[in-house]
Amino acid sequence: MNSPPKSLRLHIGIFGRTNVGKSSFLNLITGQDAAITSPMPGTTTDVVEKTMELLPVGPVVFLDTAGLDDSSLLGAVRLKKTHKVFDRSDIVVLLTEAQNWSSYEEQVIAEAGKRLIPVIAAVNKSDLRIPDREFLNMIKEKAGGVFVCSSLDIADRDKYIEVLKRLILERCPDDFFNPPALIGDLLPPGGLAVLIVPIDLQAPKGRLILPQVQAIRDALDNDSAVMVVKEREYAAALRRLKDPPDLVVCDSQVVLKMTADTPESVKCTTFSILFARYKGDLVGAARAAAVIQKLGPADKVLIAEACSHHAIEDDIGRVKIPRWLRQYIGGDIQIDVSSGKDYPENLKEYKLIIHCGGCMLTRREMLSRVEKAREAGVPVTNYGLAISVLQGVIKRVLSPFPAALEAYLNAEKSI
Ligand SMILES: Nc1nc2c(ncn2[C@@H]2O[C@H](COP(=O)(O)OP(=O)(O)OP(=O)(O)O)[C@@H](O)[C@H]2O)c(=O)[nH]1
Ligand SMILES: [Mg+2]
Known part of the structure; x- marks a missing residue:
């Protein structure tokens, strides 16, 4: 687990009409030929995901989608997939071309708006046509952030990345930079959390699962100590402690054993409940x-x-x-x-x-x-x-x- 998991990355959805240069834009920004591009409309069929470290924003994942005006036979299936990407995007990059604004662009703005997702508009193919001020002002009014680029202009790649980063930082949802606490706020500094993790058939070979790793990291970030133990060794481990722990967290499958083995005065919960608070609405x-x-x-x-x-x-x-x-x-x-x-x-x-x-x-x-x-x-x-x-x-x-x-x-x- 050397790279950040996808669930912790800022998800940037790239939307726009077919052929507007979405995949070329992804390739330019990531500096890789991650997505196939071609002059044929409807080139991208499945959502293409590409991860990148976009410092100081942090780890991100770009989601390249099929064009919204895809009217081919398979278009309906692709559109459904593309629409699902709205549910996964923290930020939307809407690609368009100079003087070309239609109901498709409006649709992207509306879908993002419904979900309170910020939009950054990129007016692509500036080597072919430069947008006029009126057009840019119109977009700015609707999208907030806008910049002009050419996805074929490799010489200016760094410049585009800088602008994109600035606009992301300006518009990025707060909870990406200040995510809700997982466990740290339940522990006093210098406190102790005991994590009960079953090592069974479902446990991945040679490592711990993501919720356990994240809980350990969050406790450490809060200057607390963590003891990790399997359910069978838990009661004995507890007896060896001079002071009771500040919190005990277990895998839900062993919740009955944990509550039975934990003194009434000690706070306890499950990883799944911590995640209900961290990811959703507890x-x-x-x-x-x-x-x-x-x-x-x-x-x-x-x-x-x-x-x-x-x-x-x-x-x-x-x-x-x-x-x-x-x-x-x-x-x-x-x-x-x-x-x-x-x-x-x-x-x-x-x-x-x-x-x-x-x-x-x-x-x-x-x-x-x-x-x-x-x-x-x-x-x-x-x-x-x-x-x-x-x-x-x-x-x-x-x-x-x-x-x-x-x-x-x-x-x-x-x-
Ligand atoms: N001149 C010029 N051509 C571009 C630019 N960006 C992309 N293209 C070209 O436009 C065509 C379409 O580019 P793609 O990146 O495949 O477009 P797309 O939006 O991903 O298209 P779909 O996947 O079909 O929706 C290709 O021939 C690209 O080389 C640009 O900034 N300037
Ligand atoms: Mg494409």
């Missing part, structure tokens, strides 16, 4: 978790996981949570599972969505999923919260987060 997810109590056999639940991995025996999303849900309800219930980028369009049929922690998604992607569910009127909770309800320890693991605990208790009362 208070909303806590409120939604109470819905589990009123689920019945006629209801339909969606279990959504962000990565598409090969499910193994006893998979958390496909096997364990469904099993615990059925045991809790005392009967059968309809459960759909979605994975990867295939978040279903029609969410209305579900009574509840149980999402994974979303460690591989950006905060914007996660919030956009929460927003889609909200529009459909469906509550969203996450794996850690759901498992803690099913195992009867939800109040304990929410206690480090008073607002979320209160939301859960109020929702429970109204059931």
